[in-house]
Amino acid sequence: MADNGPCVIGQQITIRGNLTGNEDLVVEGRIEGTLTLGNHLTIEQTGVVQADVETEDLTVMGELNGDIVAHSSVTINADAKLVGNIRAPRVIIEDGARFKGNIDMDVDLPDSVTPKTR
DSSP, X not given: OOOOOOEEEOTTOEEEEEEEEXXXXXXXXXXXEEEEESSEEEEOTTOEEEXXXXXXXXXXXXXXXXXXXXXXXXXXXXXXXXXXXXXXXXXXXXXXXXXXXXXXXXXXXXXXXXXXXX
């Protein structure tokens, strides 16, 4: 079967509930609930997601309100707005992005490295 590209949730579509899948997903519309993907999630500038998200990779250009678990990376673009906690090994926040929450990058420091105290 040929690869037809990512699944797209259009600007005039709202989904409420639990959404799961193993394909790339592009959100131009609205999702409310929970979202679990095995691949890449892209929230376009017109996209609004009010959901807890678990995915491989996440790119936010629109709005996201919810906690995130990404197994590879999270990128928050300059025009994005994100409210929620992020847990991912790699997080990129571009200059101009609006973010409120905590970041846990799952980094284990060696025993020889200790935080400096003042």
